[in-house]
Amino acid sequence: MATFVFNDETKKNSHGFYLLNAGGKFERFNENPVMLNNHDLAQLTGRWLNLRVEGSQLLAEPEFDDGDPEAIKLKGKVDRGYLRGASPGIVILAAEYRENPVTKDTDIYVTEWELFEGSTVSVPSNAGAITLKVYDSNRCIVNDSNVKCHVEDIIKLSISSTTNLIDKKMNEIQLTAEALVALGITKSADEAAISAAIVRLKAKVDTAETNLEKLEKKAREEHETRVTEMVNLAIKEGRITADKKDAFVKLGIADFETTKTTIEAIPVKQSLAANVKPIQGQGIPKDRENWTLLQWMKNDMPGLRQLQVDTPDLYEQIKKK
Incomplete structure (x- = not known):
């Protein structure tokens, strides 16, 4: 059985628009899937079977009326490969302008339509399917020369209906008591008062956000x-060394209390001078007798300062080393 292509939604038809398969309504057609010859309502030649969408194409198979001599002739042309074209007769319900994803041009797309009938035809309107006939709401065929205007009128009506619906929805908006209090308006406030209140509230929010950031x-x-x-105090007390400053600052910013506890758990570095003080008149302790001035400065600077105060003579001796 031959398969006919009713529509290829990737192809622009001879009327200059794209027909989207997803927008098709087929319920009434499937109840009575009539097959005409060249959209002539007086030439019922059979019916269509297995109407379906595969990829970008709308497909169906013909079943010719064996009791109709004209239908038998058409069936013979199909079987012999002379008749391969099909054409949907549609009623357009909604259309819009869209950017073509391939060409980037603005084209008309029929987004909602009803399949009224399907016909066998000899002349296709595009490489995908096929010619196409448009019916108006009264199921009368629209003259081919008027189809584009017919579709553009539908687009205008669609835009107008959408705008009216939005306006209607806006007019139907009812603010709650909480919203009225938040905006500082009464239930009788008009659109201008509501808009002004929203602007004032937005300004307050912006100010609050700025203050919060500060x-x-x-x-x-x-x-x-x-x-x-x-951290600087910990370094001064000798709990940590200066090279660890950046690491402890980073830890402290992330978790101050834990870092504080960690630092406090490290003992304070004791000065050697605090534990071993030279005895007046007995000279420098034996474990430091050979220390040079640089060694004192390196190992116990606080102790060296203390020696300068308590035993200036010993301090002078160290300076000479």
Whole structure:
């Protein structure tokens, strides 16, 4: 059985528009899938079977009326390969302008339509299927020369209907009591008053967000200052070395309390001078007798300063080493 292509939605038909298969309504057609010859309502030649969409194409198979001599002739032409064209007769319900994804041109796309009948034809209107006939709402064929205007009128009506629907929905919007309080208006407020209230509320929100950003920035800066001071003190006390400063600052910014606890758990570095003080008149302790000035400065600078105060004579001796 031959398969006929009713429509290929990737192809622009001879009327200059694309017919989208997804927008087709086939319920009434499937109840009575009449097959005409060249859209002549007086030439019922059979019926269509297995109407379906495969990929971009709308397909069906013909079943000719064996009791009709004209139908038998057409069937013979199909069997012998002389008749291969099919044409849907449609009623357009909705259409719109869209950007063609391939050519990037603006083209007309019929997005909603009803299949009224299907005909065998000899002349296709595009490489995919096939000619096409358009019926108006009264099921009368639209003259081919008027099809484009007919479709454009439908587009205008679609745009107008959409705009009216939006306007209607906007007019039907009812604000709750909470919304009225938030906007500072009464239930009797008109559109201008509502718009002005929304603008005022938006300005307040913007101001609040700006102030919040300033507060958050100030809090971050104060937090970073507090962390830096804590780490600097830890270095001064000898709990950590200076090369660890950046790491502890980073940890402190992420988790101040845990970092503080960690630092406090590290013992303070004790000065050698605090544990071993030279005895007045007995000279420098034996374990440091050979220390040079550089060794004192490196190993115990606080102790060296203490020697300068408590035993200036010993300090002078160290300076000479």
